[in-house]
Amino acid sequence: MQDIKHHSKFIPLIPNWGINKYLPKGGGTILDPFCGSGTTLVESMISKNNSIGIDIDPLSCLISKVKTTPLNLRKLENIISWLSESVSKSTKCKFTPATSNIEHWFTTETITKLSNIRSRIDETTTVFGKSKSVMDIKDFLLICFSSIIRRVSKADNESQKTYVSHTKPKTPEEVNSLFFKQLTYFKTRIEEFSKIVSKNNNSIIFNTNSTINFKEFSYNHKIDLVITSPPYIKAIDYIYNQMVELFWIGDLFELQTQTLQNTKKKLYIGSKHFHKKDYADFNPLTTYLSIPHLDDKLISVFKSDTKNGHKHSFLTYKYFLDMENHFINMGSLLKRGNKYIMVVGDSSVSNIFFNTSNYLVDIGKRNGFTLINRWGYQIKNRYMRFDRKGRGGIIDIDWVLVFEKE
Numbered sequence: 257m258q259d260i261k262h263h264s265k266f267i268p269l270i271p272n273w274g275i276n277k278y279l280p281k282g283g284g285t286i287l288d289p290f291c292g293s294g295t296t297l298v299e300s301m302i303s304k305n306n307s308i309g310i311d312i313d314p315l316s317c318l319i320s321k322v323k324t325t326p327l328n329l330r331k332l333e334n335i336i337s338w339l340s341e342s343v344s345k346s347t348k349c350k351f352t353p354a355t356s357n358i359e360h361w362f363t364t365e366t367i368t369k370l371s372n373i374r375s376r377i378d379e380t381t382t383v384f385g386k387s388k389s390v391m392d393i394k395d396f397l398l399i400c401f402s403s404i405i406r407r408v409s410k411a412d413n414e415s416q417k418t419y420v421s422h423t424k425p426k427t428p429e430e431v432n433s434l435f436f437k438q439l440t441y442f443k444t445r446i447e448e449f450s451k452i453v454s455k456n457n458n459s460i461i462f463n464t465n466s467t468i469n470f471k472e473f474s475y476n477h478k479i480d481l482v483i484t485s486p487p488y489i490k491a492i493d494y495i496y497n498q499m500v501e502l503f504w505i506g507d508l509f510e511l512q513t514q515t516l517q518n519t520k521k522k523l524y525i526g527s528k529h530f531h532k533k534d535y536a537d538f539n540p541l542t543t544y545l546s547i548p549h550l551d552d553k554l555i556s557v558f559k560s561d562t563k564n565g566h567k568h569s570f571l572t573y574k575y576f577l578d579m580e581n582h583f584i585n586m587g588s589l590l591k592r593g594n595k596y597i598m599v600v601g602d603s604s605v606s607n608i609f610f611n612t613s614n615y616l617v618d619i620g621k622r623n624g625f626t627l628i629n630r631w632g633y634q635i636k637n638r639y640m641r642f643d644r645k646g647r648g649g650i651i652d653i654d655w656v657l658v659f660e661k662e
């Protein structure tokens with residue numbers, strides 16, 4: 257299910273390249289500390305390695321979990337035929353979205369049909385029990401359900417942003433037929449995956465609010481290789497982009513309303529959701545990262561952008577501070593000689609170019625990571641190639657940085 261939509265998914269060729277180069281024989285454990293929709297994790301398992309994923313975003317974690325969990329195919333078959341019958345029969349719905357303006361996003365007919373499907377999915381554990389295999393299938397159904405939400409909503413399909421266009425009104429797709437079509441497709445993909453992966457390999461996903469104790473983590477998990485793509489400065493707003501999906505499954509993560517969603521945004525690395533009080537005391541002339549080029553640029557943003565300079569300079573500073581913390585955490589996990597492959601793009605902030613990859617190399621270096629290889633490729637993924645209208649700069653090249661732990 258490589259094609260589940262995630263807004264900054266990287267191409268499987270990258271983890272593939274890294275695994276073939278550094279862990280070709282399998283049997284190791286690969287960590288993706290910003291796992292998103294699980295591209296690295298899937299490739300790790302296909303190549304007979306174990307995988308560990310970490311992400312702050314709960315929906316991404318669930319997508320990753322579903323993509324890396326082989327299913328009991330006979331049980332899946334049974335549950336799908338039960339589901340298709342009960343969706344067509346049932347009119348009693350229990351599930352109602354918590355958000356007050358749901359009609360803005362969906363037609364009445366769509367709301368009724370989505371409520372029906374979600375309620376029937378919720379019933380799977382009542383009907384089939386709560387064994388691990390049934391719980392795994394329920395998660396699989398929830399992700400399938402979530403994958404159709406944008407298409408059946410009134411929100412624009414083309415943009416990453418979640419909004420209802422009045423100039424280009426959309427005809428939402430029909431819920432039931434799309435859901436079952438998608439389910440058939442996902443079923444084929446998970447069948448293929450379940451047959452390929454070895455029973456000896458597993459995948460663990462951690463959903464974090466940056467509270468993982470990495471020292472403790474290192475006692476329990478031996479990591480052989482890290483492959484990841486961290487967020488960018490002024491990163492994609494994952495929560496906003498998944499807003500309509502979260503109306504329908506956000507209750508599983510306490511993110512079912514816009515208010516709950518907004519409070520979480522600040523915790524994401526690269527977030528731009530800061531209030532004045534967050535950066536009121538920040539001044540890049542007195543608070544710096546001790547990377548001369550970078551500190552100078554933070555001052556330039558601060559001084560030259562009279563409208564947003566203060567905020568932009570703070571959020572850029574905070575990005576690098578968070579990434580420094582990240583390197584410290586990775587340093588406590590990895591052994592000498594271990595490789596860390598990071599894919600990252602450069603950005604513009606207030607029209608000033610930030611050579612993010614170079615600064616991360618400097619930050620990595622002072623935390624015990626030496627750059628041993630670096631190459632770039634032009635981004636072809638259409639979900640990445642969107643015009644940020646100067647707000648984040650158009651990112652053309654992704655840099656692949658290969659570090660070695662000293």
Ligand SMILES: C[S@@+](CC[C@H](N)C(=O)[O-])C[C@H]1O[C@@H](n2cnc3c(N)ncnc32)[C@H](O)[C@@H]1O
Nearest residue numbers: 264265266290292293295311312313487524525
């Ligand atoms: C560039 S995306 C990774 C995409 C992934 N490679 C894929 O193929 O889907 C960056 C990820 O970092 C996650 N993230 C942001 N802040 C985080 C934090 N503090 N801790 C862990 N993950 C975080 C985001 O939720 C997002 O999924």
